[in-house]
Structure formats: structure tokens, C-alpha cells
Amino acid sequence: MVVQTHIIKQKYRDSVQLMQAASQASRMEGIEMASVLMGTPQNKPLLEEARLLTSLAQNAGPNDIIIAIKGKSHDEVQNAINFVIELLNKEVVSSIDEATNYRSIEGALTDLPEANLALISVPGMYAAREVNKALDKNLNVLVFSDNVSIEDELRIKTRAHEKNLIIMGPDAGTAIIKGIGLGFANNVKPGPIGLVAASGTGTQEICVLCHKQGIGVTHAIGTGSRDVKDIIGGITMLDGIEALEKDPSIELIILISKPPETKTLTKVLERIKISSKPVIINFLGKKAGYFDHEGKSITVTTLEEAALTAAAYFRKKELKIKQSSTDNIHAILSQMQFQKLKGRYIRGLFAGGTFTYEAAMIISEILPKTHTLWTNVHLEGTHLIPNPRKSQGHTLIDMGDDEFTSGKPHPMIDQFERTKRFLREIRDPEVGIILLDFVLGYGSHPDPISDMKLAFNEWIKIGRPMPIICHVCGTELDPQDYKSSIEQLEQWGVIIMPTNAQMAKLAALFVLKIE
Amino acid sequence: MKSNMNDLLSEGPKVINIGLRSFYEASETQGIKVVHIDWKPPAQGDIETIKLLDRLL
Secondary structure, eight states: OEEEEEEETTOOOOHHHHHHHHHHHHTSTTEEEEEEEEOOTTTHHHHHHTTOOOHHHHTOOTTSEEEEEEESSHHHHHHHHHHHHHHHHHTTSOSSOGGGEESSHHHHHHHOTTOOEEEEOSOHHHHHHHHHHHHHTTOEEEEOOOOOOHHHHHHHHHHHHHTTOOEEOSSOOEEEETTEEEESBOOOOOOBEEEEESOHHHHHHHHHHHHHTTOOEEEEEEOOGGGGSTTTTSHHHHHHHHHHHHOTTOOEEEEEOSOOOHHHHHHHHHHHHTOSSOEEEEOSSSTTOOOOBTTTEEEESSHHHHHHHHHHHHHHSOOOOOOOOSHHHHHHHHHOOGGGOOOOEEEEEESOHHHHHHHHHHHHHHSOTTSOEEESSOOTTSEEOSOTTSOOSEEEEETTSHHHHTTSOOTTTOOHHHHHHHHHHHTOTTEEEEEEEEEOSBTSOSOHHHHTHHHHHHHHHHOOOOOEEEEEEOOTTSSSOHHHHHHHHHHHTOEEESSHHHHHHHHHHHHHHHO | OOOOHHHHHHHOOOEEEESOHHHHHHHHHTTOOEEEEOOOOGGGGOHHHHHHHHHHO
16 A cells, blocks of 8 residues: 655645545545645644654645545555646636635625625634624624634624624534525525524424425524533524514524523523414423423424424414324335345434434334444433444444544535445345435535445345335425436335434334334 | 624525635525635634734734
């Protein structure tokens, strides 16, 4: 094996551009590993861990790009390096008109003085500084960046609150404001629903399912997952409820997060009690308890229930839990030929963190205690997997977790890691059923299903009776072609479930049936 | 210039994008007003120098 590094001095490219370059290089002939990173002190340990930190890379500065590649031969590695250099040079000519490409917020405001939102996705260590500059100019802020310290989060949120501005995030992957998707967001029709959410893919699922029920979503305010910790005290969640309450276009509020910490939970519930609009609460499961209040608020446990309950409210003007029928699941199970099955374990490879959490919650509730469910999300009733890169027994993995995305693109953007894992799982004789989620929308991979074509073909070629269940979180309005994505999966013989919750229920009942 | 949280919801987003170019492109595709800042780490990315500069300015 040969390791070579190349430094491009004094050039900055954003993390998505660098990760995509690395990902494309790692797919080239003879290449085992490729990293393309800024030479910051935070990034060098990642190279060291991957044994790619040469002395040349060690000496690179924070404004230099390090290209580090490992491969079979010198020629193949050099070829990949040349490819990356060319790709990064090409990126200079972007679709952005130079006239609207500014160096500072002041400069940008000369062109767009009516701006009301800063969308910040710089590396986390610089994010709070940029947020403060945006607050100086009285801008609301969506902070996509992660790795912002909790102390900085408290400072910027307190400051924004005092100025009657809102901070969505940090680490807010998704938001919809007046029907416009920001970050990772689906294109859904606008309507009388407003969300306040500390969950990215959870928000996407509820928005998509409401859209499919014929009810639109106008706003989805992303709070960032730490907002419901007591140190932050739900500042964005409370401001978000207030803003949705004041907006005359919103008739129903849906609240979603993992269970808030004690003091924050009390504050949020007190706020909901005096809300002038009905609220559907989803704290992802039953652990936090039920908070139904005189027909004005109701607690649901799954994302699907939140959307169905919302749709039912608009039909009957009554807040009552609506669950999906299980007829479809039982019809699918009745058609499966269980006698040919060999493997008995569930393997779920998820792109969405909340999808993993929800599926783990549902499966662990259905399966008897004799079954152990291994996962890399922290959830009571499941076991933390010792090595997230290696499945054991029933395993559900959030492949968007830091373990997999440190210096690498998120599986919603790039599925290289997930595809490799999928190929391993379909060859594992212990596997009985595989679960996959596909998240469409702005910011996501342009065609995630075709991207896994070769892997699905391999599954068909192996010919082992091992069902694959997929859930596609997307709408016909999304930039990807939703209809042809579904048709493609059907052609391959994949079982498609309309919601993540139903995918999880089917998998659990499948296991019970083969016992 | 004055923009509070309720103006944002009633008027819809008019965005200054700082960071990933792909978000600029997604905003532009949806037909909203957006400008992009060609962001680079300040002071060669050195946090101590940045803190010093912030104190001086």
C-alpha cells in the first residue's frame, strides 16, 4: 500500500465540497482510502487515526487543503490526487454570480438590505462568532453547524431572545419557513400546521406524512437537540411556540423532541397549557409521560401518529389520537414464504437519527425480552452496540452518527459507507431482514436509490430469500424524482412501507413469525 | 433594518448564506432572495488571534 499527501496552500473549500471530493476519489480504481480536509488542528487527529498523517500533512496550516490518499500503487494514488486537485479547482467556478458573492455580512446587506435570516454552516468552532455578527445586524439565525459549545449556545440564544429574534439550532438540520425549505427539507405544500422540533428527520417525516394526508405545513422551526436540556431551558422551543401562536396562518402546533430534561419539561408543558392553539406533543415514546390537557393538547408516541392525528383534527376539529391500520403489515406478512428463510436477525442501516431511534423504540416494545436489540442510539430497552461498525444479533445503526461522519459526508448526502455495509449484511447468513430509510428533499443526495443500484443487483444475484424493507421519506414535489424512485425499488422486489413506524413494526412481527 | 421572529414567519426567509454553497443553491432553486458570503476562516484559522482581534475591534 502507498500513502501520499498533497497540500494545496491557502485555499478554502467548504466541508461538503471536500468530503464529496474525498468520496469520489475513494471510489477510484486501486484506492483504499481518501481524505480531503482543511489542515486545522481538529482535522489532523482524524488523519492520524486513519494513518494518513504524513510529515507534509503535519506541517499544513489551517487554511491549506490536505489531500491524503492510500492505494495499491504510486500511479493509482497520484491519479486520484490529480483528480481531486482538478475537482477542487473546478469548484471555483460555481453557479454563484460573483456579484452576489460577498466577504462579510455588511457587504451582503448592501445587496439584500431586507434580509431577515442568516443561514450559518461554517465549522462549529467559528459558528458562534458568525451568529453574534448576524445578531448585531438584527438577523434571525439558523445554525446548521454542530460542535458549538453548550455555553456558546446559551449565550447566543439568550441574546437572540432579548432582541426578539430566533436562533434555530445549533445542529439544526431542517427548517421550513413560510413553505421554504432550509437545510435538509422536503418540499411540502404549505398549510395550517406549524412544527417546533428538536429532531431533523423526525421533522421531515411529519412534514411529508402531513403533506400526504392532504394537510400542509407552513413552518417547521428546528430548535437543535440540546435546546431541551435544562442548561438551555428550551429557549428556542418556547420562542417557537410563541411565534407559531401569533402567526394567523397556523391553526395547529406539533411539538417534537426526545424527552426534555425535568425543568424544561415543566416549562414547556406550562406554556402549552396556556396556548391558544391546539398542540400535538411527540416526545418520541412513552417515557416522558402523557400530557393531554382538556382537549387542547394530546401526546402521541410515533411520528406517524403525530401526522395522522393532525390530519384527523382538520377533518373533525377534535384532538384524538389516530393510529394507522395494521392490515397492510399483516397482508405483507401473509405473502412471505417463511419456510425458505435461513437468517433470523433484523439489520437496519439508517440515514436518519430519529428514524433509528423510533425504529429501535418500536421493535424493542414488540419483541419479547429474550431478544436483544443492539443499536448506537441511547434508548432504554436496547443495548449499546460495542462496535457500531460490526452488527451482532438484531442491530439498528444510525449511520449519520459522529462515528461514521467525522470527516466524512452524512449518508443523506453520500451513501458510500452505507452501501459497503449493506453489501456485508446481505452476505451474512444470520441476517433475516434488512431495513433502509431513504430521505429525499433539498440538500439530500440527488438520487439515493439509483445510487445503490449495484448493491441491490448484488442482493438479487445472491438470490437468498431475505426481504429488504425500505421507507422513502419524500414527496412528489421534492427535487428528486419520487415516483421513479418508488418504481425502481418495486422493480427490484423491495417491500416499501409508507412510514418509518410501519417499517419497524413489520420487521418486529416478521421476527416473531419466524420463531 | 428591523427583522424580528414574527416578520421572518410572515414575510418568509430572505437569506444571507454563510458557509455551504449547496444551501445557497437550494435557496435559489426555491426562488427566494439569497446572497452568499464567500466565508473563509478568519486570522488563518487561529482561534487565539481571532479572540485577540475581537477584543481589539
